[in-house]
Structure formats: structure tokens, C-alpha cells
Amino acid sequence: MTPRMLGASLLVVVALVLPVAARAADPSQVIDQRCAKCHGKSGHGDGQGLKDLDAGVAPVDWTDKSAMAKWSDGDLAKIIDQGGKALGKSKVMPAYHGKLSPEEIAQLVAYIRSLGK
């Protein structure tokens, strides 16, 4: 195989693998699977799991753009990565460090922001 052919086949491999990697971390699916039980399917913070816990804390409604404006992207990423207690918030909000990659967390932050109206 010439170096040129090698380069071309590497490009093909990258082109095939990238879309799969992007799909694996579809943020709306991650939210359905891991977050909706507390944050609700639409991000209103009204998940049944949280009501059952009777934790006495209410997450911000992610569709409320002005309420979400009090949060920087960095703090949103930090609370997902390290949990509520890292920001002096409720420890009911779990830490996903090691369960979600930094890329997945960045996608979640962008997705959560996109819900704001």
C-alpha cells in the first residue's frame, strides 16, 4: 500500500467512525435515561423520582431562560460533573464524573441551554 492509499483509507475510517461517536452521546437520550426521573422529560424539574425522594429542593426549570441565565456554562458543567455539593447546592443532584465524558457533559450543557425560551 502506498502512503497515499494509506492516507485515503484512514480518511474513510475516520468518516465512518465519527458519526457513530456523535450519535452515541445524543444529549436528549442521555437526559431521558439519566436525568428525566428528577428533571422531568421536558426539563421542568418535575420528575416523579424527585417527588418520591421528597428532597425539599426544586431544580431550575430548564425552559425558563431568565432563571437559567443565573447559571454560567461552567457552573452547569461543574454541577453535572461533580454534583450539587460541589457548588453548595443539594447533594441530591448526583455527580456524573467518570460516568459521562467531558464531551458528553458539554453537549448536555448546550442541549439544556437550547431548551430555554
Ligand code: HEC
Ligand atoms: C436524583 C435526582 C436527580 C438526578 C437523577 C439528576 N439531577 Fe440534576 N439536579 C437535581 C436537583 C435536586 C437539583 C437542584 C439542586 C439545588 O438547587 O440545590 C439539580 C440541579 C441540576 C442543575 C443545575 C440547574 C438546575 O436545574 O437547578 C443541572 C444543570 C443539572 N441538575 C443537570 C442534571 C443532568 C444533566 C442530569 C443527568 C445526567 C441530572 N441533573 C440528574 C436532581 C437530580
